[in-house]
Amino acid sequence: MSARSLRGFRDLLPPESELFARIEARAREVFSLYGYQELRIPTIEMKELFVKSTGDTTDIVEKEMYAFTDGGGREVAVRPEGTPGMVRAYIEHNLGQTGRNSKFFYIGSMFRAERPQAGRYREFEQIDAEYIGNPAPAADAETISMLLDLLGRLGVEGCSVELNSLGCAECRRNYRTTLLDYLRARRERLCEPCQGRIERNPLRALDCKTDGPWLSGEAPKLQLCPDCAAHFADTQRLLGLAGVPYNVNPNLVRGLDYYSRTVFEVRSTLLGSQDAVAGGGRYDDLVKSMGGPAAPAIGWGMGVDRLAMLLKDKPQPDTAPKTFVIAAAKEAGDRAFELLAALRAAGVSADFSNFALSLRSQMRSADKSGAAYALIVGEDELKAGTAALKPLKAPGEQTAVPFAEAPARVKQLLGA
Ligand code: ATP
Ligand code: MG
Numbered sequence: 001m002s003a004r005s006l007r008g009f010r011d012l013l014p015p016e017s018e019l020f021a022r023i024e025a026r027a028r029e030v031f032s033l034y035g036y037q038e039l040r041i042p043t044i045e046m047k048e049l050f051v052k053s054t055g056d057t058t059d060i061v062e063k064e065m066y067a068f069t070d071g072g073g074r075e076v077a078v079r080p081e082g083t084p085g086m087v088r089a090y091i092e093h094n095l096g097q098t099g100r101n102s103k104f105f106y107i108g109s110m111f112r113a114e115r116p117q118a119g120r121y122r123e124f125e126q127i128d129a130e131y132i133g134n135p136a137p138a139a140d141a142e143t144i145s146m147l148l149d150l151l152g153r154l155g156v157e158g159c160s161v162e163l164n165s166l167g168c169a170e171c172r173r174n175y176r177t178t179l180l181d182y183l184r185a186r187r188e189r190l191c192e193p194c195q196g197r198i199e200r201n202p203l204r205a206l207d208c209k210t211d212g213p214w215l216s217g218e219a220p221k222l223q224l225c226p227d228c229a230a231h232f233a234d235t236q237r238l239l240g241l242a243g244v245p246y247n248v249n250p251n252l253v254r255g256l257d258y259y260s261r262t263v264f265e266v267r268s269t270l271l272g273s274q275d276a277v278a279g280g281g282r283y284d285d286l287v288k289s290m291g292g293p294a295a296p297a298i299g300w301g302m303g304v305d306r307l308a309m310l311l312k313d314k315p316q317p318d319t320a321p322k323t324f325v326i327a328a329a330k331e332a333g334d335r336a337f338e339l340l341a342a343l344r345a346a347g348v349s350a351d352f353s354n355f356a357l358s359l360r361s362q363m364r365s366a367d368k369s370g371a372a373y374a375l376i377v378g379e380d381e382l383k384a385g386t387a388a389l390k391p392l393k394a395p396g397e398q399t400a401v402p403f404a405e406a407p408a409r410v411k412q413l414l415g416a
Contacts, residue, residue, distance in 0.1 A: 008114070008122030018319055019308050020125065023154060024107055027127045027302075030150045034142070036103040036129060041085040043109070047077040053084040053286060055257025057201040064112035078111040082128045083258070083283070083299060084290075090132055091292035102132040102295075110301075119274030119306050129280075130299035132287065137231050140262045140282065141238030143298050147266060147278055148244050150302075156310050158270045159277060161246040163239075164263050165232040166203075166253065167224045169285060172260075175222045176202055182220055189214075207253045216251040228261060235262055254279060258286040262298065270310055277310070278302035320370030322348050322414055324392070326362040327355035328378030336377045339387060339406060343375075346407035348414070350375075367392060373410055 005011060012020060031038075047067045054061050060080045067077040079085055086104060089095065096102055107127050114120055129146065131139055144161065151159055166172060180202040187195055191210040198205055205211050206219065224232060239246055246264075254263045263281035271277070280300025287295040323343055327336035333355040343350040353365035359378075366374045376388040376398075386400040389409065401409045 006122070008116035010121060015316055015319070016308055016312065019311060019316065020304055023304055023307055023311070024127065026154055027105070027107065027150055030146065030153060031105045031129070034103065034146050035101055036105045037100070039086060039089060039104045039106045041082065041089055041106055044076050044078055045085050045088065047075040049084045049088055050077050050080060053087065053258055053290060054081060055201070057197050057204060058255050058257055060112060060255065064114050066111050066113055080112045081110055082106055082108070082126060082301060083130065086128070086130050087287055087290055087292070090287065091290060096133055096293060096295060101134070103129070105129045117274070119271060119309060121305060125304035126301045127304060128299060128301045130297060132297040133295050135284065135296040137234035137238055139298055140235040141242055143280070143300060144239060144264055145242035145244045147300055147302065151266065151277070154307065154311060155314060156268070156277070156307065159266050159268050161244060162249040162252050162265045162267060163236070163246045164249050164252040165224055165228060165261050166259055166263055166281070167222055167228040168260055171222060171225050171228055172203070178220050179203065201257070203253050204255070206251050207255055212251060221250050231261055254281055258283040260284045264300070268310055271306060274306065276303070277306050318370070321351040322371060323350045323373045323375055323410055324366035324369050324371040325350055325352045326359065326366060326374055326376045328359045328376050329382070332377040332379070332382055335382060335403070339375060339377065339403070343407050343410065346411060348407055348410050372414065375406060375410070
């Protein structure tokens with residue numbers, strides 16, 4: 001057996017794991033400011049859930065899903081994205097009936113069997129927000145500006161918002177016909193996958209990595225019906241009021257089937273080719289199509305791995321223990337052990353190595369730990385009822401502190 005993780009899967013080690021935790025904590029703060037509550041949904045669902053909601057012509061479902069038959073003969077899949085499970089939970093538990101706004105977030109791994117490369121993993125983390133039940137443009141503007149608020153608080157730079165409207169089912173029905181006629185007449189210019197999928201889903205050609213670029217200049221554009229045009233105009237006006245800069249990008253179609261009206265993506269110029277930090281949009285018809293009530297909705301998903309790439313070179317808080325406790329004599333071990341507990345009880349982080357080792361060796365571990373202070377208990381200290389307090393990072397003399405006062409003394413010094 002080789003001690004290696006699977007291709008495209010990785011261990012998150014410190015300090016990156018700590019950066020992930022800080023991003024999550026900041027997201028939780030922002031979600032509570034906007035009235036969002038947490039949902040924790042299963043990692044595995046029926047495969048059909050994703051096929052029906054994400055869409056059977058999407059890359060995610062067609063090529064990237066980890067699906068298998070479980071021991072009971074059920075066709076299941078490891079979630080490639082969160083929205084289908086979240087909508088399933090919303091319907092299953094009647095979450096629209098609680099009296100509160102249906103604003104939910106979840107944080108967790110998503111799984112896609114894609115070609116691994118920088119910023120693209122087979123297990124990656126998303127932070128997702130979903131707002132169900134509000135059809136108004138203010139919901140679109142709030143959702144997008146919340147995302148930008150979070151990115152701003154995290155100190156992410158170099159981001160832009162790409163915005164488009166895909167209209168309602170009616171707008172897209174007309175457009176599909178026009179676009180399909182156009183694409184059929186140019187079939188030989190399309191890449192192979194697009195040739196295969198335009199009959200089922202012509203819009204997918206627009207965000208194809210190969211055909212999208214030339215189609216964007218030439219293909220007919222979607223015409224919005226008056227209601228959808230008004231919704232899009234209002235959304236833009238409110239984004240302006242919220243101070244969110246954006247570019248309207250008529251080629252942004254997003255790779256999922258359920259989107260309607262507003263779609264958006266946040267990209268960073270600092271990320272190279274995997275430049276999407278977050279993406280989302282409205283899905284006004286999804287809840288109903290999955291057997292739930294007619295509930296318009298909007299949401300986004302943010303890639304934490306890519307966010308961490310953007311933030312990793314920024315100064316990070318020091319997570320080293322503040323103190324390191326040392327026993328300088330055999331009999332001092334129990335006292336030193338009690339001191340560790342007293343420090344932690346006072347809210348001061350504390351660590352130690354092995355009290356049976358030499359003073360020199362324990363001091364070396366203290367230096368390596370990054371602690372600001374060593375607290376040493378030796379024969380003299382045991383007799384005097386004190387601990388020796390020694391600064392490790394700044395010059396300064398070792399001083400004797402009464403044992404019971406040591407935690408408070410350290411706290412005072414750390415606060416200063
Ligand atoms: P991309 O165009 O990069 O493939 P996507 O449109 O497939 O992105 P979404 O389904 O919108 O991505 O997921 C939301 C976010 O999740 C993305 O903006 C990205 O930050 C992140 N993400 C998607 N796929 C991966 C992956 N394989 N590895 C790491 N992060 C990912
Ligand atoms: Mg993708």
